[in-house]
Amino acid sequence: MADLRNVSNTQVSNARFILQFFRDKGWTDEAIMGMLGNIHAESGIVPDIDERGGGGGYGIVQWTPKSKLVDWAKGKGLDHRTLTAQCLRIQWELDNGHQFYSTTAYPMTFRQFSRSTKDPAHLAMAFMYNYERPFSLNQPGRGQLALAWFEKLVMGGDGSLSSGNNTSGPTPNTYTVKSGDTLSGIAVRFGTTVSALQTLNNIKDVNRIDVGQVLKLNDSGSTSSSGNSSGSNNTTSSGNTYTVKSGDTLSGIAARFGTTVATLQSLNGIKDANKIVVGQVLKLPTASSNTGSSSGSSSTTANNNFYTVRKGDTLSGIAAKFNTTVARLQSLNNLKDVNRIYVGQVLKVKATTTSSTGTPATYTVKKGDTLSDIALKYGMTVSKLQSLNGIKDVNRIYVGQVLKLR
Numbered sequence: 001m002a003d004l005r006n007v008s009n010t011q012v013s014n015a016r017f018i019l020q021f022f023r024d025k026g027w028t029d030e031a032i033m034g035m036l037g038n039i040h041a042e043s044g045i046v047p048d049i050d051e052r053g054g055g056g057g058y059g060i061v062q063w064t065p066k067s068k069l070v071d072w073a074k075g076k077g078l079d080h081r082t083l084t085a086q087c088l089r090i091q092w093e094l095d096n097g098h099q100f101y102s103t104t105a106y107p108m109t110f111r112q113f114s115r116s117t118k119d120p121a122h123l124a125m126a127f128m129y130n131y132e133r134p135f136s137l138n139q140p141g142r143g144q145l146a147l148a149w150f151e152k153l154v155m156g157g158d159g160s161l162s163s164g165n166n167t168s169g170p171t172p173n174t175y176t177v178k179s180g181d182t183l184s185g186i187a188v189r190f191g192t193t194v195s196a197l198q199t200l201n202n203i204k205d206v207n208r209i210d211v212g213q214v215l216k217l218n219d220s221g222s223t224s225s226s227g228n229s230s231g232s233n234n235t236t237s238s239g240n241t242y243t244v245k246s247g248d249t250l251s252g253i254a255a256r257f258g259t260t261v262a263t264l265q266s267l268n269g270i271k272d273a274n275k276i277v278v279g280q281v282l283k284l285p286t287a288s289s290n291t292g293s294s295s296g297s298s299s300t301t302a303n304n305n306f307y308t309v310r311k312g313d314t315l316s317g318i319a320a321k322f323n324t325t326v327a328r329l330q331s332l333n334n335l336k337d338v339n340r341i342y343v344g345q346v347l348k349v350k351a352t353t354t355s356s357t358g359t360p361a362t363y364t365v366k367k368g369d370t371l372s373d374i375a376l377k378y379g380m381t382v383s384k385l386q387s388l389n390g391i392k393d394v395n396r397i398y399v400g401q402v403l404k405l406r
Helices: 009-024 029-043 066-075 083-095 110-115 120-132 141-154 183-189 194-201 250-256 261-268 315-321 326-333 371-377 382-389
Strands: 174-176 214-216 241-243 281-283 306-308 346-348 362-364 402-404
Touching: 009 029, 009 083, 009 141, 029 110, 029 120, 029 141, 066 083, 083 110, 110 120, 120 141, 120 183, 141 183, 183 194, 194 214, 194 315, 250 261, 261 281, 315 326, 326 346, 371 382, 382 402
Parallel strands: none
Antiparallel strands: 174 214, 241 281, 306 346, 362 402
16 A cells, blocks of 8 residues: 655655646646556656656656657757656647547546546546556556545645545455545555455446445455445355356356356356256366366466456456456457457456467567567567667567567
């Protein structure tokens, strides 16, 4: 959990400057803190600093290549090293429709983002997905930083997340939804995931939680949720078995326990996946015995490496649920059209143990390739590829170029 009690006076001063600057531009405090959580994670709120890891960014505008920032600032008669110039650049990107792109996970434009009053943690994730788009989207710490700065600068706290709605010490068993809360914001606040909260509280639509609804935060919580949750929140399972309840489907049970329909059929001698009965006791696979298959050739190392597509699912929604990206899911499952997945399809959601051939030594760049796409394909980081190949500008690779992968 983020704790700002030991940040420097300079960081606090810079954060206050950013808050006031964007307040004057009409941004909400929640949106400013959502962005600030990302800025802190990227640069420590230091304007004159190159991106750590050699990604090419600079200062608080880490998502824009330094060369572009320098040229833009020079053209405006500004010093690119200052907070003023960098804040003006961010506002210029907003006014001119640059960089920020609405996603299925966070469907909002840059202007909608800047006017939003949703939870700062939720907006931090929206900013990361729609604006920064780092290699790894599994960075809940950015949301926690957004909440901490909101507490410190807006609520007048010490930034330790020990007052208001936030909790210090052990995570409580339940949380009562308040106005403005989102499931992703609550997940970030308590160091869990949206999918975990959905499972614990039997929530089907992540966008439907109600003020006053009591959510379980862990398995020891004894208070059931209300609002849009239906049925029992408690999974009727014992050891490696599960007892079928009214409304259950085999695909739903498979998804709940991180396995596949094929695995459950094999373990339980089920020929018709649509025929299970209330009260039926199903065997569940252990972590090392998942026998389900997918379109890839790799074997799984744990049951939660796969997900079975359900009615209403989208690839972007599944990516958000498992803290990955659409491009990563496409690569793992050899999907060409992101809009063509079907109910019952088993998707890899995590990289699995590969065959002994491993990663090839080199890769030849093809038309349409980007360094980030290649990194995703081979389970690497962009900075690793840059280091291996002496690449300074991540945007400059060419067709036919042979890249080292190890």
